[in-house]
Amino acid sequence: MMAQPATAQPATPATIDPQTVVADDPVLAARPENRVWKKFRSHKSAMLGGFLVGFFVLMAVFAPILPIPDPTATDWGAVRKAPSAAHWLGTDEIGRDVLARLVWGARASLMAGVVSVGIAVAFGVPLGILAGYFGGWTDGIISRCTEALLAVPFLILAIALAAFLGPSLTNAMIAIGLSATPVFVRLTRGQVISVKAEDYVEGAHAIGLSTPKILSRYIFPNILPPVLVQATLTIATAIIAEASLSFLGLGQQPPAPSWGSMLNTAKNFLAQAPWMAMWPGIAIFLVVLGFNLLGDGLRDALDPREH
Amino acid sequence: MDSPLLQVENLKFRFRGQPQDVVEGISFRVGRNETLCIVGESGCGKSVTALALMGLLPRDSVRFGSGEIRFDGDSFTPSDHDRIAAMRGDRMAMIFQEPMTSLNPAFRIGDQIAEAVEQHRKCGKAKARERAVEMLRRVGIPAPEQRMNEYPHQLSGGMRQRVMIAMALANDPELLIADEPTTALDVTVQAQILDLIAELQAETGMGTIMITHDLGVVAEIATDVAVMYAGQVVEYGPAEAIFNDPQHPYTIGLMASVPTLTGPRRRLSTVPGSVPSIGQMPEGCRFSSRCPFAAPVCASRPELAEVAPGHRAACHFAPLDQTLERRA
Numbered sequence: 001m002m003a004q005p006a007t008a009q010p011a012t013p014a015t016i017d018p019q020t021v022v023a024d025d026p027v028l029a030a031r032p033e034n035r036v037w038k039k040f041r042s043h044k045s046a047m048l049g050g051f052l053v054g055f056f057v058l059m060a061v062f063a064p065i066l067p068i069p070d071p072t073a074t075d076w077g078a079v080r081k082a083p084s085a086a087h088w089l090g091t092d093e094i095g096r097d098v099l100a101r102l103v104w105g106a107r108a109s110l111m112a113g114v115v116s117v118g119i120a121v122a123f124g125v126p127l128g129i130l131a132g133y134f135g136g137w138t139d140g141i142i143s144r145c146t147e148a149l150l151a152v153p154f155l156i157l158a159i160a161l162a163a164f165l166g167p168s169l170t171n172a173m174i175a176i177g178l179s180a181t182p183v184f185v186r187l188t189r190g191q192v193i194s195v196k197a198e199d200y201v202e203g204a205h206a207i208g209l210s211t212p213k214i215l216s217r218y219i220f221p222n223i224l225p226p227v228l229v230q231a232t233l234t235i236a237t238a239i240i241a242e243a244s245l246s247f248l249g250l251g252q253q254p255p256a257p258s259w260g261s262m263l264n265t266a267k268n269f270l271a272q273a274p275w276m277a278m279w280p281g282i283a284i285f286l287v288v289l290g291f292n293l294l295g296d297g298l299r300d301a302l303d304p305r306e307h
Numbered sequence: 308m309d310s311p312l313l314q315v316e317n318l319k320f321r322f323r324g325q326p327q328d329v330v331e332g333i334s335f336r337v338g339r340n341e342t343l344c345i346v347g348e349s350g351c352g353k354s355v356t357a358l359a360l361m362g363l364l365p366r367d368s369v370r371f372g373s374g375e376i377r378f379d380g381d382s383f384t385p386s387d388h389d390r391i392a393a394m395r396g397d398r399m400a401m402i403f404q405e406p407m408t409s410l411n412p413a414f415r416i417g418d419q420i421a422e423a424v425e426q427h428r429k430c431g432k433a434k435a436r437e438r439a440v441e442m443l444r445r446v447g448i449p450a451p452e453q454r455m456n457e458y459p460h461q462l463s464g465g466m467r468q469r470v471m472i473a474m475a476l477a478n479d480p481e482l483l484i485a486d487e488p489t490t491a492l493d494v495t496v497q498a499q500i501l502d503l504i505a506e507l508q509a510e511t512g513m514g515t516i517m518i519t520h521d522l523g524v525v526a527e528i529a530t531d532v533a534v535m536y537a538g539q540v541v542e543y544g545p546a547e548a549i550f551n552d553p554q555h556p557y558t559i560g561l562m563a564s565v566p567t568l569t570g571p572r573r574r575l576s577t578v579p580g581s582v583p584s585i586g587q588m589p590e591g592c593r594f595s596s597r598c599p600f601a602a603p604v605c606a607s608r609p610e611l612a613e614v615a616p617g618h619r620a621a622c623h624f625a626p627l628d629q630t631l632e633r634r635a
Contacts, residue, residue, distance in 0.1 A: 199408040207423040208396025221413035
């Protein structure tokens with residue numbers, strides 16, 4: 001829809017903003033996704049969340065071309081230096097530039113967030129659809145397993161799995177993803193149960209559509225909005241989990257930078273070099289806040305009751 | 308007329324865990340180019356009958372006691388899910404009561420119709436879309452090429468019901484089951500939709516089962532009428548006979564409870580009470596608890612007996628006029 005030609009160019013913005021064009025065109029604005037866009041754009045905290053997330057994403061994407069030192073290069077002449085013109089955010093205990101490590105650490109954090117939630121969605125949503133749609137013993141088995149996993153606290157489960165799989169960023173992502181799966185199974189199952197009672201699903205049966213078609217075209221698209229919201233919010237949780245695992249030494253391995261492992265080393269120098277802990281702490285706080293605001297905004301924008 | 312399009316014999320089923328049948332041994336037939344109206348108040352079993360014919364009742368919760376369906380010469384039982392599934396959407400189609408919620412909100416209407424075509428014709432996407440445009444034009448949707456790309460929420464209720472009809476008829480079904488297709492629509496739109504169905508029926512020669520509680524609709528379109536009460540057909544016959552000469556007290560009660568514009572103003576008559584719920588059905592005639600003519604004989608079940616050629620009523624006192632004369 002973004003590719004729509006800008007026929008109705010609005011008067012105010014000098015540059016053509018595709019979103020404004022969409023929102024101003026009465027035909028396009030009537031489509032649900034555009035209504036959602038419009039609502040999302042008027043949601044101030046969601047836009048702030050989007051801005052924060054966007055900022056960190058750009059930072060992670062452009063890490064290699066930003067004018068920053070190598071994040072693993074040590075400088076024994078500048079150990080634990082406070083922020084200065086040479087090192088904007090200071091240096092750590094072996095003289096590495098904190099800003100560079102923060103920027104490269106964003107890659108680990110965001111990737112952990114996105115990949116682990118991707119794993120959780122990839123496993124959780126199909127299982128939830130099977131459980132919700134077919135019911136009976138299929139539902140029984142899937143739901144009991146889900147409940148058993150949900151009985152264990154999320155982080156404990158992730159730590160146990162990561163320890164079992166062995167310390168590495170990949171294993172940490174798998175561990176976090178599997179630990180977050182039950183939430184998606186539960187959410188999807190509930191949504192499917194409500195959507196499958198809709199008239200249009202009965203209608204689909206009456207046309208004689210096959211079960212795979214009904215699942216993929218009638219059930220899946222209509223359960224997507226809440227799953228999307230949950231996924232956004234879970235990215236925030238997953239980023240904290242990755243930081244926690246890295247803090248415990250179960251995630252990103254040195255010397256590669258990660259916010260969690262930066263905090264881990266920083267804790268030994270809190271009194272002498274507080275900036276070492278402060279910056280990754282702030283980064284985690286902001287990116288998690290960003291994803292949470294974004295998720296809340298999406299939830300409000302996708303809520304049909306509030307139109 | 309000897310072999311009708313659809314003949315249903317002694318259809319009987321109950322839902323798991325219920326002590327009595329929801330539909331108890333009903334029979335009816337629909338010929339090509341004919342419209343059978345199934346009439347009755349809410350909860351009398353008319354919608355579940357339609358769903359049973361389409362094989363749309365949840366398999367694990369329905370128990371068929373008996374029944375035989377003969378469709379165009381083929382004979383099978385209502386629990387023969389594979390046979391029914393093979394015909395569903397292809398040789399028999401159904402439209403529902405709620406056009407507002409019966410279309411998938413996540414897809415353009417053109418894609419939905421095309422999908423129904425593709426499923427059964429195994430033709431390519433382009434052919435299916437062509438057919439969808441043709442169907443939209445046939446159901447009277449202006450500028451069908453553009454409408455194809457619209458989402459259901461952009462259409463009015465009447466338009467959506469037209470889309471539903473287009474989708475149902477896209478594969479040229481021989482039988483159309485319409486479950487109160489006009490109940491949710493404005494009166495003016497109702498008439499348009501009924502006209503449309505009648506028109507399409509005349510073009511294609513399909514048989515139609517119309518489920519409704521609106522006697523106005525019945526009078527307009529029915530060839531035959533089956534009056535259902537508490538899971539049984541209590542009166543069955545040609546529409547004219549049912550309207551001019553109703554023989555079952557329940558049918559008479561239904562007719563009397565339609566408001567009229569002409570004649571002296573009077574209090575609208577009603578049938579007192581409501582349909583007894585499953586498990587609380589009287590032993591004999593199920594209408595006896597609400598019937599003004601109820602007598603001890605009604606403790607035994609009346610047969611659906613012929614009162615005039617082709618016109619049958621399940622009442623010990625039918626034909627009623629003779630009974631009334633005798634009493635007077």
